[in-house]
Amino acid sequence: MKSSFNVVFFATSVLLLAFCASPSASAPAQSTTVASPSPLTCGDPTDAIPLYIADSPGQTVYYTTSTTDLNILVKLPYDYNFLGIAAHVFPTQELSTVPFFHVQNDGTIDNFYTTSATARDLALESGYVNASNTIAGYIYPSQICGSVPFYGLYSTAATEHFYTINATDYNAKLASGMWTDEGIAGYVLDLDPCAD
């Protein structure tokens, strides 16, 4: 497992290097952040970890904080592409955060993420099952503590949910007519991967 673990981190480094080396070519989407009401009501941002995104073209996207899961996904028979870091989330529940539930549909091949237990239960009644980790991470239910919107989209044709903090990407997908707006799934952290 150790060598495969390193493979992903190697890929992450390459990706971040490319991202950090050309800031002008990939300027982050501007998001309006709202000042935290009080640090005491916020999670500790230094506890936040990457929520990775991988995709299987023509099938679905998968978000996980687990490098173990990621290493399984990028190999056969799954053969997903590692795309990078979609957001930063908390691995355990911190002040003012809520669970970001993860359910999956193995028939239509879709991964659905939501902070709503009601929406999760409706999905569970309609063919979805809890993903192995059940909860993908913990995020804010409103835009507090320097968090940014995690926009949700759904493609009926592809039966695919997609989440992004990139407003440009979100608007482009909406404009394409291929995706419907699922609204803001929750609020995540957009930590600067180049800051050390």
Ligand SMILES: *[C@@H]1O[C@H](CO)[C@@H](O)[C@H](O)[C@H]1NC(C)=O
């Ligand atoms: C945001 O999405 C757009 C459109 O897909 C892309 O061109 C841009 O590089 C993305 N920005 C970041 C910071 O990833």
Ligand SMILES: *[C@@H]1O[C@H](CO)[C@@H](O)[C@H](O)[C@H]1NC(C)=O
């Ligand atoms: C799915 O996970 C939720 C907790 O996130 C739990 O309440 C529910 O019982 C689980 N359902 C199944 C079928 O395991």
